[in-house]
Structures are given as C-alpha cells and as structure tokens.
Amino acid sequence: MRFIRKTNIDFMSQLRLGFILSGSVILAGLISLFLQGGPKLSIDFKGGTLVAVSFTEEMDINSIREALSDVTIGETHYDFSKVEIKHFGGLNNISARIPSVEPEPDNLGQAIVNHLYKSFPGKVPPNTKDFLLEIEKVGPKIGAELSGKAVMAIISALGLILLYISVRFEFKFALGAIAALAHDVLITLGIFSIMDYEISLSVIAAFMTIVGYSLNDTIVIFDRIRENLKVRRRDSYQDVINSSINESLSRTIITSLTTFFVVFVLWLFGGEVIHNFAFAMIVGVVVGTYSSIYIASPIVVLLHEKQATK
Amino acid sequence: MNKKLTPRYIVIALVLIWAIYALWPTIRYHTLSPDEKENLRANGTLQELEAKTIKQGLDLKGGMYIVLEVDIPTLASNLATNKDKKFEHALTEAKSQLSSGSPDIDFFTILGQIAEKRQIRLRRYFNEYGATNNEVLNRLRDEANDAIDRVLEILQNRVDQFGVSEPTIQKQGNHRIVVELAGIQDTQRARALLQNTALLEFYIVKSPEVVNDLLIRIDKILKGSSELDELALTEETADTTKPKEEAPVSEDEVVSVSELFGEETGELSEEDTTADTSVVVDKRLFEERPFSSLLRNLGNDIGVPESNVYAVNKILALPEIQAKLEAENGQFMFGNEPEIITDAGGKRERLYRLYYLERDPELTGGVIEEARATIGGQASGASGQPVVLLDMNSEGAKQWARITGSNVGRRVAIVLDKKVHMAPNIREKITRGGTQIEGFANMDEAKDLAIVLRAGALPAPVKIIEERIVGASLGSDSVRKGTLSVLVGLALVLLFMVFYYKLAGSIADFALVWNIVLVLAVLASLGASLTLPGIAGLILTVGMSIDANVIIFERIREELRKGKTPRAAIDAGYDRALTTIIDANTTTIIAALVLYQFGTGPIRGFATVLFWGIIISMFTAIFVTRTIFAAITQRKGITRLSI
Numbered sequence: 001m002r003f004i005r006k007t008n009i010d011f012m013s014q015l016r017l018g019f020i021l022s023g024s025v026i027l028a029g030l031i032s033l034f035l036q037g038g039p040k041l042s043i044d045f046k047g048g049t050l051v052a053v054s055f056t057e058e059m060d061i062n063s064i065r066e067a068l069s070d071v072t073i074g075e076t077h078y079d080f081s082k083v084e085i086k087h088f089g090g091l092n093n094i095s096a097r098i099p100s101v102e103p104e105p106d107n108l109g110q111a112i113v114n115h116l117y118k119s120f121p122g123k124v125p126p127n128t129k130d131f132l133l134e135i136e137k138v139g140p141k142i143g144a145e146l147s148g149k150a151v152m153a154i155i156s157a158l159g160l161i162l163l164y165i166s167v168r169f170e171f172k173f174a175l176g177a178i179a180a181l182a183h184d185v186l187i188t189l190g191i192f193s194i195m196d197y198e199i200s201l202s203v204i205a206a207f208m209t210i211v212g213y214s215l216n217d218t219i220v221i222f223d224r225i226r227e228n229l230k231v232r233r234r235d236s237y238q239d240v241i242n243s244s245i246n247e248s249l250s251r252t253i254i255t256s257l258t259t260f261f262v263v264f265v266l267w268l269f270g271g272e273v274i275h276n277f278a279f280a281m282i283v284g285v286v287v288g289t290y291s292s293i294y295i296a297s298p299i300v301v302l303l304h305e306k307q308a309t310k
Numbered sequence: 311m312n313k314k315l316t317p318r319y320i321v322i323a324l325v326l327i328w329a330i331y332a333l334w335p336t337i338r339y340h341t342l343s344p345d346e347k348e349n350l351r352a353n354g355t356l357q358e359l360e361a362k363t364i365k366q367g368l369d370l371k372g373g374m375y376i377v378l379e380v381d382i383p384t385l386a387s388n389l390a391t392n393k394d395k396k397f398e399h400a401l402t403e404a405k406s407q408l409s410s411g412s413p414d415i416d417f418f419t420i421l422g423q424i425a426e427k428r429q430i431r432l433r434r435y436f437n438e439y440g441a442t443n444n445e446v447l448n449r450l451r452d453e454a455n456d457a458i459d460r461v462l463e464i465l466q467n468r469v470d471q472f473g474v475s476e477p478t479i480q481k482q483g484n485h486r487i488v489v490e491l492a493g494i495q496d497t498q499r500a501r502a503l504l505q506n507t508a509l510l511e512f513y514i515v516k517s518p519e520v521v522n523d524l525l526i527r528i529d530k531i532l533k534g535s536s537e538l539d540e541l542a543l544t545e546e547t548a549d550t551t552k553p554k555e556e557a558p559v560s561e562d563e564v565v566s567v568s569e570l571f572g573e574e575t576g577e578l579s580e581e582d583t584t585a586d587t588s589v590v591v592d593k594r595l596f597e598e599r600p601f602s603s604l605l606r607n608l609g610n611d612i613g614v615p616e617s618n619v620y621a622v623n624k625i626l627a628l629p630e631i632q633a634k635l636e637a638e639n640g641q642f643m644f645g646n647e648p649e650i651i652t653d654a655g656g657k658r659e660r661l662y663r664l665y666y667l668e669r670d671p672e673l674t675g676g677v678i679e680e681a682r683a684t685i686g687g688q689a690s691g692a693s694g695q696p697v698v699l700l701d702m703n704s705e706g707a708k709q710w711a712r713i714t715g716s717n718v719g720r721r722v723a724i725v726l727d728k729k730v731h732m733a734p735n736i737r738e739k740i741t742r743g744g745t746q747i748e749g750f751a752n753m754d755e756a757k758d759l760a761i762v763l764r765a766g767a768l769p770a771p772v773k774i775i776e777e778r779i780v781g782a783s784l785g786s787d788s789v790r791k792g793t794l795s796v797l798v799g800l801a802l803v804l805l806f807m808v809f810y811y812k813l814a815g816s817i818a819d820f821a822l823v824w825n826i827v828l829v830l831a832v833l834a835s836l837g838a839s840l841t842l843p844g845i846a847g848l849i850l851t852v853g854m855s856i857d858a859n860v861i862i863f864e865r866i867r868e869e870l871r872k873g874k875t876p877r878a879a880i881d882a883g884y885d886r887a888l889t890t891i892i893d894a895n896t897t898t899i900i901a902a903l904v905l906y907q908f909g910t911g912p913i914r915g916f917a918t919v920l921f922w923g924i925i926i927s928m929f930t931a932i933f934v935t936r937t938i939f940a941a942i943t944q945r946k947g948i949t950r951l952s953i
Binding site: 052054075106107109110129130131132133134135136137138139141142149150152153156157160161164165168201202204205208209211212213215216217219220222223224227247248250251254255257258259260261262263265266268269270271273274277278281 | 369377409495497498501505620774775776777778779780781782783784787788791792794795798799800802803806807810842843846849850852853854856857860861864868886889890893894895896897898899900901902904905907908909913916917920
C-alpha cells in the first residue's frame with residue numbers, strides 16, 4: 001500500500017508562504033516571551049523547592065493554600081499561601097513550588113510535607129511514605145549553574161552539528177540546517193510560553209532531541225539533493241531541490257508519523273513527570289518535519305542564488 | 311552476497327546469544343517468586359543476581375539524590391588561629407562575594423583579593439612565618455582539597471554502615487559531593503547522617519561557684535546597657551508575627567523565642583511541640599536581673615525554658631558578654647535535648663540545660679577507635695536506655711586517664727557538634743579509655759551516632775545545595791506508566807509497519823524488537839540504570855530507529871518502480887540508503903553525546919539510551935534485515951516482493 005503517490009508539489013514557490021507562517025508563529029512566541037519576561041523556568045534553573053504529595057481524596061487548591069499560610073519550621077513562621085500550587089497528575093495529588101527563602105531552613109521541603117500531612121487528618125494515607133510523592137530542592141547557585149550548562153549544551157551541540165554538516169555537505173547546507181533548528185527551538189519555546197508551561201531540565205533534554213530529530217529529517221532531504229545534484233547537472237538548482245523534496249516526501253511523512261505515534265503515546269500515558277517533555281517532543285516532531293521542507297531547503301536555495309549572482 | 315550468508319548468520323546468532331545472556335539475570339530476577347527470593351537471600355546469591363540486573367534509577371525506585379557542598383569558608387575559619395576583627399570581616403566579605411559571584415570563582419582567590427586590598431597579612435593567622443599571602447592561600451587550597459577527599463571518604467563509610475543497597479557517592483567538581491541513595495524511606499534520618507559533622511569533644515565543666523559569680527556579673531553588665539532595650543524591643547516585634555493565645559498578665563512581659571538552634575521540630579512522629587512559644591517573665595525581675603531571670607534551677611545545673619532559649623542566645627552573643635567570657639576563658643553550651651519538668655503547681659515546662667565550660671576541649675573524637683550502640687547496663691544511670699560505648703586508641707586512653715585523674719570530683723561534658731549530651735561527675739581516674747554517651751531519644755539515634763563516630767568527624771561542615779527525593783509510590787507509578795507507554799507505542803509502530811510494508815514491514819518489526827532487546831542488554835551489561843527519561847529515550851528509539859527501514863523500503867519501492875528485479879532493487883535500495891542513514895543518525899548521536907556530557911542523573915539516562923538505541927538500530931535495521939531479505943531472495947523464482 002502507498003499513502004503518497006508520486007508527487008510533484010512546487011515547494012519552492014510556497015517559500016514565501018512558509019516564511020510568513022513561521023515568522024508569525026515565532027513572533028507570537030516572542031511577544032509572549034517578552035510579556036512574561038522570558039521563559040517560565042522551573043526550579044531547576046531558578047532555585048527553590050518543589051513538593052508533591054498524594055491525598056486519599058480530591059483536594060481543593062484553596063484549602064491547601066490556606067493550610068500553607070502558616071507553616072512553622074523550627075520556631076519561625078512562614079506564609080507560603082502565595083506560592084504556586086497545582087494539581088499534580090490527578091485531583092488527589094498536589095504540588096507546590098516554593099521560591100528560595102533567605103535564610104532557608106535545611107528541611108524546608110520535608111517540613112512542608114509534614115505540615116500538610118498534619119493539616120488534613122483523615123484525608124491522608126496512614127503511612128507517611130505513601131503521602132510523599134516528590135521533593136526537589138535546588139539552591140539558587142546550582143540553578144544558575146544548570147542554566148549555564150543548558151545554554152552551553154545547546155550551543156555546543158549546534159556548533160558540532162554545523163561542523164559535521166559543513167564537512168559532509170557544504171557550508172550553505174549547514175546554515176540551512178542550523179536555521180531550521182533555531183526555528184524549531186524558537187517555536188517550541190514560544191509555544192511553551194504561550195501555554196504557560198515550565199522549562200525544566202527534561203524539557204531542555206527534549207529540545208536537544210528535537211535538534212537531533214529535526215536534523216535527521218533535514219539531512220535525509222539534503223542527502224537526496226546531494227545525490228540528484230550529481231546526476232542532474234543541467235537542471236536548475238531550484239528544480240533539483242524541489243524534486244528531491246518530493247522524492248523523499250513519503251519517507252518524511254511515514255517516519256514523522258511513527259515518531260509522532262510514540263511521543264503522542266508518551267504524552268498520553270507517560271504520567272505527570274514526563275508530560276512537559278513529551279509535549280515538547282510532539283511540538284518538535286511536527287515543527288521539525290515542517291522546517292526541513294519549508295525552512296532548511298529554501299534557505300539553501302536562497303544562499304545558492306546569492307552565491308550565483310556574485 | 312548470497313553465497314556469503316553463513317558468516318552473517320553467525321554474527322547475528324552470536325549477538326542474540328549475548329543479548330539473552332546479558333538479560334538472563336534480569337528476567338530471572340523478575341520471575342522469581344517471593345519465596346525463591348528469600349531462599350536466594352539466605353544463600354547470599356541474591357545480591358550477586360541483583361548486581362547483574364538492569365538497575366532502576368532513583369526516579370523509578372524512589373530514593374534521594376543529594377548534592378552536598380563542603381563549606382570552605384568555615385573550613386578556612388577553623389584552620390585559622392589568632393583570629394581578630396580584621397580577619398573576621400575579610401572572611402565575611404569573601405563569603406558574601408562567593409555567594410553572589412559566578413560559580414567558578416574560587417573562595418581563596420576572593421580571600422586573597424580582599425587581603426590584598428585591605429593589606430592583611432594572612433600568615434599571621436595561619437602560623438606561616440615569612441610566607442606571602444599567595445603561599446598561604448596555596449597551602450589553604452591544598453588543605454581544602456584534602457578536606458574534601460576526607461569528607462568523601464567519611465561519607466562513604468557512614469553510608470556503607472547505614473545499610474543502603476548500592477549507594478553512589480561521587481565527587482563533583484572541586485568541592486561538591488553527590489550522594490544517591492536508592493529506595494530509602496527515612497529521608498530525614500539519612501539527611502542527618504550525611505550532614506552531621508560528628509565533632510566529639512570533651513570539656514571540663516566549671517564549678518558552680520564560678521558560674522554563680524559569672525551570672526551576677528552578666529546581670530550587672532546588662533543593666534543599663536542600651537542594647538538590652540533593643541533586645542526587649544526585638545522580642546516584642548517578633549511576637550507580633552504570631553497570634554497571641556492569651557492576653558499577657560498586666561505586670562508581665564511576653565518574651566518570645568524563635569530559635570532552637572536547629573533542632574528539628576517538624577518531624578511527623580513527634581508530638582506537637584509548638585503550642586506555646588511565649589513565656590511570661592516578671593517585668594521587675596527582668597529589669598533587675600536581666601539575664602538570670604530568664605533561667606531556672608535544674609538540680610545542680612542551669613535550666614533554660616525552651617521559650618527563653620532565643621533570648622539567652624542573643625544576650626550571650628552580645629560583644630561585651632563575649633569579651634567577658636573570653637577573659638574568663640569560658641563558654642556556654644546547651645544540652646542536646648529539652649527535659650520536661652513539672653513544677654510544684656503542676657505546670658509542665660520544657661527546659662534545656664545550660665552548661666558553663668572551659669573554652670578549650672580537653673580531648674576530641676579523633677581518638678575514638680570503636681563506637682557501638684547498645685542498651686545501658688543495670689549499673690549505669692542509663693539502665694534500659696540506648697547508649698553509645700566508646701573505646702579510645704592508646705594515645706587517647708593515656709590522655710583520658712590524665713584528664714580524669716587530675717579532675718576527680720569535677721564534671722566532664724561530652725559534647726557532640728557543640729551540644730552537650732551529658733556531663734557526668736568524674737568519680738575516679740579512667741585508665742582504659744572506655745566511656746559511655748547517654749541521652750538519646752531512641753535506639754536509631756544512638757546507632758547513627760555510633761556510625762558517625764566510627765567513621766570520624768567531618769573536617770568541615772557540609773551544606774545541602776540540591777536535593778531530589780522521589781517517593782516510592784511515584785516511582786512505581788512512573789514504572790507502570792512508562793512500561794505502558796513503551797508497549798502501546800511499540801504496538802502502534804509494529805502494526806503500522808506490517809500494514810504498510812507487508813512482509814518487509816514484519817521483517818523491520820523483527821529487527822525493531824531486537825533493537826529494544828539489545829538496548830536493554832547493553833544497559834544491563836554496562837551497569838547503567840534505567841530512568842524515566844531513559845524509558846522516554848527507549849520509546850523515541852522505537853519511533854526513530856524504524857526510520858532506517860523506512861528510508862530503505864522507500865528506496866526499494868522506487869527501484870522496483872523503475873522496473874528492477876527484486877534482488878537488484880534490494881541491493882540498490884540498501885546501498886543508496888546507507889549514506890543517508892549514517893549521516894542522519896550521526897547528528898542525533900552528536901545531540902545524545904552533548905546531552906550526556908552536560909546532563910546529570912536522569913538526563914544522562916536518556917542520553918545513554920538514545921545513543922545506544924541509534925547505534926544498535928544501525929545493526930538491526932540494516933545488517934539484520936538485509937540478511938533476512940537476502941535469505942528470502944536466494945530462493946529461485948522470486949519475481950514479486952511483498953513491500
């Protein structure tokens with residue numbers, strides 16, 4: 001069976017349309033990022049404490065807020081009613097993010113868990129170890145370091161990939177690929193900002209995977225272009241690229257489909273911990289497929305034309 | 311290539327046999343019944359088996375991941391002698407610059423800069439005659455590195471004795487230590503065990519006459535001191551932050567307390583201790599005897615009501631009191647736990663003992679050779695109570711004999727991390743070096759103390775700067791959901807491939823299943839743990855490694871459309887697709903390697919799986935499938951290919 005018969009779509013004539021579409025999505029993302037003062041970073045990068053606990057019945061956020069308005073740790077009273085409190089997975093589960101306080105008691109996370117346990121007798125499991133889901137505490141200094149590392153990771157990955165493609169193909173292909181990557185990451189970042197999702201360490205890992213995946217897609221097309229350029233020396237550059245995209249189109253769509261299946265399943269069944277990661281991957285797969293056709297290849301054409309007119 | 315299939319069969323068979331061999335312990339372990347497990351545990355072979363299975367990461371098994379930072383400024387301060395104001399100020403400034411500055415800055419460099427600016431000669435404080443500041447700093451750096459290695463070793467010892475399966479303790483960077491404890495339930499206890507400096511000291515307690523005399527003098531110093539008013543004021547403002555339970559008696563003043571020197575009161579098991587945090591002190595008495603009015607009599611000792619601890623600490627920290635104590639060569643220290651005293655009126659009060667000790671310790675815990683927790687014997691004062699018995703080395707025993715011998719009749723305070731555990735009377739000279747520490751809430755506490763004393767004191771305090779605890783229930787939830795996702799994702803892809811590529815699709819499916827089995831086999835033999843992001847990586851591998859087959863099959867279809875025979879189409883398809891697949895996979899491998907390099911913990915798990923998934927997919931999706939195709943087309947008369 002075949003989904004895609006021999007196609008002959010003139011992708012290069014839709015170039016302007018693609019640029020406008022991408023440009024407006026990126027712009028919307030940038031506006032959202034600007035309005036919110038940058039991406040919404042998780043405690044991995046900002047520092048702070050996250051606790052997640054599991055009650056035996058559905059909990060109302062406001063009652064948790066009330067309970068957290070007076071937490072005693074040691075002999076000091078804290079008011080945590082203003083912190084971000086959310087359901088964590090199901091309605092029984094609650095997570096709270098507490099920004100760093102100075103001076104921070106050593107056992108802040110545990111103290112909050114204990115406080116919540118005591119505040120709702122009858123609504124908690126008999127064993128405290130079934131109550132605690134998760135505590136994460138990141139010192140502000142570590143947070144700053146992790147941000148630095150994440151930025152370094154993305155920059156060095158891009159650098160290495162640029163180098164690899166320059167060696168294997170041509171520099172203009174590398175530029176096209178990198179432009180497509182920047183496009184994918186920008187759009188995912190923008191969508192995260194619009195959806196008010198957090199950027200955590202695992203989302204950064206998803207970004208890196210998007211980078212790898214999107215490149216995978218781009219390179220398969222580039223490879224076909226390289227092959228066709230060798231054989232069809234008389235045809236115009238634009239035509240060669242166009243038919244190369246068409247020839248690899250069915251592969252592009254089938255692979256994107258299988259990858260989309262699995263990340264969608266992960267998003268659906270993977271649970272709360274991995275939810276944002278899977279969401280980033282879904283966006284990445286869709287955008288990555290699109291960008292290898294509508295961003296990477298057109299940029300190669302544009303660069304080639306510029307070269308030729310010189 | 312048709313004639314040369316046998317070597318290919320052999321390679322494939324060897325790899326498959328190896329995979330089953332590598333995975334066998336995992337399969338066996340998970341199919342064991344609880345009874346069989348118990349049997350193996352009794353044989354002692356269970357651990358051996360466990361070591362060969364695929365480990366679950368902390369996020370799946372539940373457990374804690376802690377990053378500790380060695381407190382370098384405190385270490386420097388501990389090493390220094392003849393400390394004066396100038397030095398203390400420089401240290402404070404260096405500390406604040408360290409916390410605000412970039413993470414790569416070295417504390418000693420900052421200290422050097424400050425010393426340079428203020429023209430402080432560091433050799434004065436570190437007994438280095440004729441050394442320049444830089445030489446002193448270099449020596450301090452060596453000391454610090456040495457201290458971190460010792461901390462690492464000591465923590466290793468403590469954790470080993472705590473009895474956690476497969477703990478990992480690693481140095482990270484210059485002054486950090488990462489501790490991973492899987493499957494741990496009592497996180498508070500583990501945290502205390504790691505952070506406890508376990509500095510054991512023995513001090514001689516000053517006589518009651520000296521103490522009485524001192525109390526009167528402190529009262530005198532405070533009377534008319536302007537800072538006293540300030541103190542009273544801060545107490546009042548501190549009090550407004552919490553609801554008052556009752557109106558204070560007219561003549562009296564409510565004094566609140568907000569510090570219990572780090573005693574943890576938030577424990578779940580503990581009864582509620584924070585009901586009443588204010589105490590009533592007679593105002594006239596307070597004016598007349600500002601210090602001693604805060605205290606109570608507790609046998610031969612001073613008792614401080616829990617609620618007055620904050621005020622007492624504040625008064626003791628006043629510079630003029632500190633100067634007085636220094637001149638007297640003494641210091642105050644609290645007991646480790648409050649005692650509940652019922653007074654004549656039936657009112658229960660929680661009192662901390664306050665001891666006045668010599669300024670310098672007679673002996674420190676370095677001489678401890680053996681420490682063990684047990685139940686106190688009939689003869690001792692702590693019969694039936696948990697105690698820790700200490701044995702000293704010969705040097706320590708000698709000193710201990712000298713100290714006890716020359717101080718018969720006086721009291722010696724046994725101090726752990728600046729808290730007095732007990733202060734018994736010395737009845738006679740102790741020659742053997744044995745001694746006993748009492749005053750534990752329960753046996754676990756005594757056991758943990760014995761562990762930390764055996765392992766030795768930390769040369770510098772450690773701070774928790776990052777902590778991740780995953781409860782067991784969330785972990786098993788993640789395992790369930792992760793497994794479900796893998797199975798559903800895999801099923802979808804497998805079905806799609808058969809549906810779309812028919813026979814060729816099922817060949818690819820066969821390769822894909824082997825791809826996953828091989829990734830798991832590699833994980834098992836590397837001893838790498840499977841994390842939740844790792845499972846995500848596995849799912850992604852399913853989606854992405856099928857790509858190689860898609861590229862090949864699409865190519866074969868193209869060649870078939872050009873009118874080639876199945877065999878020629880297969881050969882051409884594989885040959886042409888090979889470079890594409892290698893180029894495309896290399897970029898994903900680059901991303902995985904970078905992730906591994908920069909990521910920590912779970913993220914590394916993801917990178918590992920992604921990396922091996924792609925490497926192995928090149929074997930399964932190209933080598934294995936091609937061999938199968940070759941075997942099929944070898945049969946004569948094949949004119950159609952099911953693709």
